[in-house]
Amino acid sequence: MVRLLALADSFTQHNDQLARLQPAYGATWGHTSAQVLVSACLEAVQAIVDQPMYAGVTLTEATLRIKQLAVLTGQAVRHLAEAKAQLGAPASPSDPPTRSEEVARQIQLARELTALAPAMALESASAVASEIHRRRPATTTRNDALTPAERTALHATARGHIVIGRREGHEFVHSRGNSVRIDTLRALEHAGLIAIEPGSAPPAFGGGPPHDRVRLTLSGATAVTAFLGRGPRTPEPSVPRALGAHTAAPPARAH
Template identity: 40%
Template sequence: MTTPPDPDHAPLFHVVAPVPLTPVERLLALADLYTQHNDRIDLLFSGHAHPAPDAYMSSAHRLEREALACIKDVRQQHLPAIEPVAGAVVRLKQTAYLTSGATRYLTAAQQALPSQDAEDARPDPHRGFGQYIRLARELTALAPLAIVESASHIAHRLSARARNSSTVTGLDAAQHNALLEVARGHITVAEQHGHRVHGHTTTVTAEVLRHLEAQDLVTRQPASTPPHFPGGVPRDRVRLTALGISTLSAVIDAPLHVSLPARCPSPVPAAANATRAHR
């Protein structure tokens, strides 16, 4: 019998992913969970969310458990203990340990929760409640990137069956790169001054993003990240869909290349044909 969810302890986020997950798919889903967790804390500091240290603490606990479960899942694949696979597993362990530290800071934040009258004020990142939340946020800041990079190294040593659970259509270099950036938690969209895509250091065009949305590989979570500038409106986080997770898991370690149409057989030079005809 399934226990109904407790509305007072509802998770901060959910992830849409196929079941059962392969090891690489599970890692990509984990990266997405970290991105959602970080976004909710960022909304708090931007004044677009109410303090909820108990919810943040519960989500950090969940992240830590899932990170450890992913490590166990990878170990069960009996991969060779060579670089860069060994380093990828170490990075996943570090992510779990850092998340444990974030949970402790969030527990301290719960005890330092401001008074009811101060709940609507932005937390001070250098004092009390706000300082604990900031320190916790710093510990999980690079988790999505570390997990996606680890997943890429691990995928390189896995069989196709252990990488993804769906048939993958061709992706060009721009689409492949965009899926990676989405998985890393690097892509948001703002509509305040027209459709604008915001990334980190890699450019993802609106046209590529619209194509991925049309293919049901990515989706947008409205108003889930802070404004790009003070006084602005929250941006939409771009996330992988279930199909996007499965698709990227199959090509995550593939070299960035533009897919080309099938080549026609090369014509035989006329001079060569003439030579053979006279033999």
């Protein structure tokens, strides 16, 4: 499951960079990055297949979802390759505006193909987790120390839905879906479950300041696996409870 959460995180980073980089650099960087992600998807598929469990409907669907993600990412590779080819073609006085537009169009198509990738990887992780939890007796985990607000924040972070911005000197959280409070994130950061990377996410509008991306650490990804696939999350309370301090771990990465 941690591998699938790392895959979701890798796609979030890929999408952030592709949105932030100038086309001339983004096409080349994105092409290489997307190729790596195709391989990561195929490795994740094999990891699911290697699970010592009966391959029922749930695991089969989890596998198919990642295979579909590999196909979509492969299509993104082709669009980015076309953008690279356009950039590398000999220039002529009449070409630049049209060529620039085509490069931007190809990059945009590639971005659209992987836009939902973090959520798809998380859905597969949830499916695998539900099977594991169903086949094993319930155990007490560190997850018991997390509040509903903290679990909501970690889940949204895993989906690539959390960034932090600033307005008039004040921090604010931008989250798609569930509301997440800045003090909840700071508690999770203090506990070593998330890392906040300044300026790594695209701005909310053209020419605006970049946002800070919130990512799971390895400890955070492990914490998410403890409650992933266990059914609906409890609604978030208005005031989250602080966590105790833990040693921070680096952001989760695929192996």
